[in-house]
Amino acid sequence: MDFPLNEIAEAARQAVTIAEQNDRFRRSFGADPTVPGRIVVTQGVAALGTGPAQRIMVAVMRFADFTEDNDPQGWHDFGAFEIEDGGHAVRLYWKIDLYDAEYRFGSEVPEDLARTHRVLTLLLPDEW
Numbered sequence: 001m002d003f004p005l006n007e008i009a010e011a012a013r014q015a016v017t018i019a020e021q022n023d024r025f026r027r028s029f030g031a032d033p034t035v036p037g038r039i040v041v042t043q044g045v046a047a048l049g050t051g052p053a054q055r056i057m058v059a060v061m062r063f064a065d066f067t068e069d070n071d072p073q074g075w076h077d078f079g080a081f082e083i084e085d086g087g088h089a090v091r092l093y094w095k096i097d098l099y100d101a102e103y104r105f106g107s108e109v110p111e112d113l114a115r116t117h118r119v120l121t122l123l124l125p126d127e128w
Contacts, residue, residue, distance in 0.1 A: 015074035017111040022076045022096050025118050027061050037118030044124035048085060055083040056122060060094050096120045
């Protein structure tokens with residue numbers, strides 16, 4: 001199946017825009033008011049307690065290991081990392097999903113900040 005060059009170029013432009021927005025949201029841990037969204041944690045992450053919370057937050061904010069395997073669309077919307085907790089390595093994931101402004105459906109225009117809100121979910125691998 002052949003795609004017109006203008007569609008390929010538009011998809012590439014969109015990917016760069018969404019990746020930049022996702023990076024701003026993630027690096028600020030949701031505190032950048034220009035990129036609306038929420039941070040949520042699963043029950044498994046909440047059960048880790050408040051002790052590792054800062055290490056988790058810093059690891060998410062500093063994450064930069066995007067590869068073809070974990071970022072096939074180029075949106076910078078997923079990461080896997082480990083933190084130390086009580087002398088043990090704990091593996092976690094983060095995932096950014098793009099919703100409409102009411103958080104009801106997937107965003108129809110994910111690169112439009114006025115119409116897209118992000119949800120960054122922190123979870124354990126067995127909660128995927």
